[in-house]
Structures are given as structure tokens and as C-alpha cells.
Amino acid sequence: RGFSTSSLLLKDIKHVTVIGAGLMGSGIVQVAAQAKYNVTMIDTTDAALENGKNIISKSLKRVARKKFADDEAKQKQFIDETLQYVTLSKDIEEAAAKSDLIVEAIVENIDVKQKLFAQLDKVAPKDTIFCSNTSSLPVTQIAEATSDARKERFAGLHFFNPVPAMKLVEIVRTEKVSDEVYTDLADFTKKVGKTSVSCKDTPGFIVNRLLVPYMMEAMRVIDREEASIADVDTAMKLGAGMPMGPLELADFVGLDTMKFIVDGWEKAGSLDTPLKESQILNKLVKEGNLGRKSGKGFYDYSK
Ligand code: NAI
Incomplete structure (x- = not known):
């Protein structure tokens, strides 16, 4: 039906737009720029964009020092060259119109995300791939704000914090995501230096589906007064080889975020018992x- 070979359906991703210049968005912008994609970083205010740019600059300095240990000129050149790939903007529609891939990393709120994607669906080219970096919301539900054609091109692209350091990306395939789009995303994640895993659109995907119940059980050990906070963390670090204890890790994630995720899953009746x-x-x-x-x-x- 007009397509000669399936490889022609693959998309040559050149221009990427990342929406949300916070902790995750700025990290995604950075790794994409390091891989020489033209990236537009979008947020709603100049202050938020400035914040994102500062996060990127600081992180790039660290990368540059590692890459070119004693050569300050090369460090500066690397930073300047990488930043040339980054454009800051508040104009979502203009950025969307020229994007091959849009990655959303705004607040974890289903209504706000749906509203954004409904707007994007109207202005982005038909073949632009849409991704959400959501940790805890169903990607399928976010994608409901878009047309049926777009749903085949709408996946989860779940990066981990801190993005420049963490090697994994979970590619979340809803029932609708086409094989071509999955391949494009696997290729993109590889080019930005990450290893991807494929998973279905289920609560917590892979990493959080395993990690969150583990961390919750650690909290229940504290609830039951079976051991101290410090001893739970020491036990899991030295006895189970974890780089961080579960309660330390919960502090790192943010306890409000933990609670938001767990309450959401509980309300949806998502989890069965771990044993x-x-x-x-x-x-x-x-x-x-x-x-x-x-x-x-x-x-x-x-x-
Ligand atoms: P953050 O609060 O650091 O940044 C969010 C940014 O989005 C802010 O700069 C805000 O101004 C902007 N924003 C909010 N609404 C917007 C809109 N309608 N249009 C444009 N920009 C808007 O949040 P963070 O931590 O970067 O999280 C972003 C997303 O990534 C969330 O969906 C979160 O669940 C997900 N995520 C977070 C992880 C983490 O460890 N923090 C890990 C993996 C995913």
C-alpha cells in the first residue's frame, strides 16, 4: 500500500525536542546533545530554562574533566561544541513542528501531560514520535489524548536519575506501538550511550516494579520496629551488595514521590503480594x- 520496504518506515531522527527543563529533562537534553542531536529544550518560563541550562553546564563540566583530564582547552571546546546543539525555547508549537522525536519530562500529572500531548498532536508532523518519561503513570492513558495514528508512534522512554550517569532506558511499548517506532527508539537510546530494555506498559515497568516493593518492605520493617533505619541500610549494603540502602535510596528518590507512586498503584489495584x-x-x-x-x-x- 505505497510502502516499498519496511526499512523505509524507519525514521531518521535528527531534531529532538525535550519538554520540561527540570532534573530529568535537562539530563535527556544533555545526553542527546552529546550524541550530536539538535535538541530544543522547552519550558514555560525563562527561569526554568535557565535552571535547566545550569544543570547541563555543571554536568558537562564534570564529563569534560573526566574525558580530557589535564587539557582545559579541550574541556572548554567539548563543552562549547555540545552546547551548540542545544536551543532553549518557550515556543512549544514551533519546536514540535520541526521535531522527529519529542520527549516529555514535565510534572507527573496525568491531566497536565494529556493536555500537553493533545496540543502537540495538532502541531507536530504526522510521523513525529512522541515519548513520555513518566515513572508511574500508564503510557497508554497519556496517549489517549492523541489521535489513533499517533498512538502507534507514542511510547514510554523512561530514563533514570541522574540521566548522564545511569546507563538504562526502559522503552515502554503500549499495545499500539509499532515495531518501526520501537526500533527507532532503541537506536536513539543506543546513540545517546544507553542500554535499552523493552517492557510492557505495566505499573513500575521493570525497575520500579521490583524496587518499590523492596523499599516499601524496608519501611515496614521500620513500622514494625524490627531494626533501626541505619541497620536496615547497612544490612542491605553489606549483606546483599546493594550500593545504597533502601531507606537512603528512598530519600534520594524523594519520599513524596515514593508515596505518590505507591498510593497510585494501590488505588489502581496494580500489585499482587510479593510472596x-x-x-x-x-x-x-x-x-x-x-x-x-x-x-x-x-x-x-x-x-
Ligand atoms: P522537575 O520538577 O525537576 O522538572 C519538571 C519541569 O517541567 C519543570 O522545569 C517545570 O517548569 C516544567 N513543566 C511543568 N509543566 C510544564 C508544561 N506544561 N510545559 C512545559 N514545561 C512544564 O521534574 P523531574 O524530576 O525532572 O521529572 C519530570 C518527569 O520525569 C516526571 O514525569 C517524572 O515522573 C519523570 N521521572 C523522574 C525521575 C526522577 O528521579 N526525578 C526518574 C524518572 C522519571
Whole structure:
């Protein structure tokens, strides 16, 4: 039907717009600029844009010092060259009209996000890919604000804080996301220096689906007065090899954010209990695949 090969449907991403110049948005702008994408960083006020630019400048200085240890001229050149790829703007519609990829990183509020994407859907080219960096809202629900055609080009692109340092991006595929769009996003994340994993649009995706119940159980240990805060963190760092204890990690995430996520999932009835039986565990044990000691478990150790 007019398409000769499927590869023609792949999009050559050149211009990226990131909406929201906060902690996450500025990080996404930075890694995209370092990968030589032309990036427009959008926010609603000059102060917010200035804040984003300061975050990027500080972070780039750190990257430059690492890259070119003793060479200040090269450090400066790297920073200046990277910043040349970044444009600051408050004009969403103008930026959207020339964007191949739009990544949203504004407040975690479904109504505000839907309103933004409804506006973007009207002004962006038909083939522009839309992404949300949401941590806790269903991507499918955010995408409902857009046309049916756009829903095939609307995915979650979940970066981690701090973006320049964290290697992972979760690509969230709703039921509608096309294979081409997924491939484009996997390619984009690779070019910005990250490893991507693919996951369905379920609460917490992969990382938070596992991490949040773990952190909540740590808080319940405190509720039950079974150990002190410091001892819970020490125990998980030294006994389980975690780089940060769960309560320290909760402080890093922000306790309001933790509560927002957990309350949202609870209200949606999203989580079953963590110790419920697992079919894969039952099956592997029944087969005698007990892990390393039997040569096979989730992975094959026989070779
Ligand atoms: P932030 O509060 O640092 O930044 C949000 C920015 O968006 C602010 O500069 C604000 O002025 C701007 N903004 C708000 N409404 C806007 C609108 N309608 N149009 C344009 N700009 C608007 O927030 P943060 O932490 O960067 O989070 C952004 C998104 O990323 C949220 O969806 C959050 O759930 C997600 N996220 C946050 C992580 C984190 O660790 N903070 C990790 C992964 C995802």
C-alpha cells in the first residue's frame, strides 16, 4: 500500500525536542546533545530554562574533566561544541513542528501531560514520535489524548536519575506501538550511550516494579520496629551488595514521590503480594533446574 520496504518506515531522527527543563529533562537534553542531536529544550518560563541550562553546564563540566583530564582547552571546546546543539525555547508549537522525536519530562500529572500531548498532536508532523518519561503513570492513558495514528508512534522512554550517569532506558511499548517506532527508539537510546530494555506498559515497568516493593518492605520493617533505619541500610549494603540502602535510596528518590507512586498503584489495584507463588520458579524447581549448582536456572551455566 505505497510502502516499498519496511526499512523505509524507519525514521531518521535528527531534531529532538525535550519538554520540561527540570532534573530529568535537562539530563535527556544533555545526553542527546552529546550524541550530536539538535535538541530544543522547552519550558514555560525563562527561569526554568535557565535552571535547566545550569544543570547541563555543571554536568558537562564534570564529563569534560573526566574525558580530557589535564587539557582545559579541550574541556572548554567539548563543552562549547555540545552546547551548540542545544536551543532553549518557550515556543512549544514551533519546536514540535520541526521535531522527529519529542520527549516529555514535565510534572507527573496525568491531566497536565494529556493536555500537553493533545496540543502537540495538532502541531507536530504526522510521523513525529512522541515519548513520555513518566515513572508511574500508564503510557497508554497519556496517549489517549492523541489521535489513533499517533498512538502507534507514542511510547514510554523512561530514563533514570541522574540521566548522564545511569546507563538504562526502559522503552515502554503500549499495545499500539509499532515495531518501526520501537526500533527507532532503541537506536536513539543506543546513540545517546544507553542500554535499552523493552517492557510492557505495566505499573513500575521493570525497575520500579521490583524496587518499590523492596523499599516499601524496608519501611515496614521500620513500622514494625524490627531494626533501626541505619541497620536496615547497612544490612542491605553489606549483606546483599546493594550500593545504597533502601531507606537512603528512598530519600534520594524523594519520599513524596515514593508515596505518590505507591498510593497510585494501590488505588489502581496494580500489585499482587510479593510472596505469591511464581509459575516460573515452580517450573524450574520441578525440572531440577536449581540455578548454578545444577548447571541451569534462569540462565544456563553448563558451558
Ligand atoms: P522537575 O520538577 O525537576 O522538572 C519538571 C519541569 O517541567 C519543570 O522545569 C517545570 O517548569 C516544567 N513543566 C511543568 N509543566 C510544564 C508544561 N506544561 N510545559 C512545559 N514545561 C512544564 O521534574 P523531574 O524530576 O525532572 O521529572 C519530570 C518527569 O520525569 C516526571 O514525569 C517524572 O515522573 C519523570 N521521572 C523522574 C525521575 C526522577 O528521579 N526525578 C526518574 C524518572 C522519571
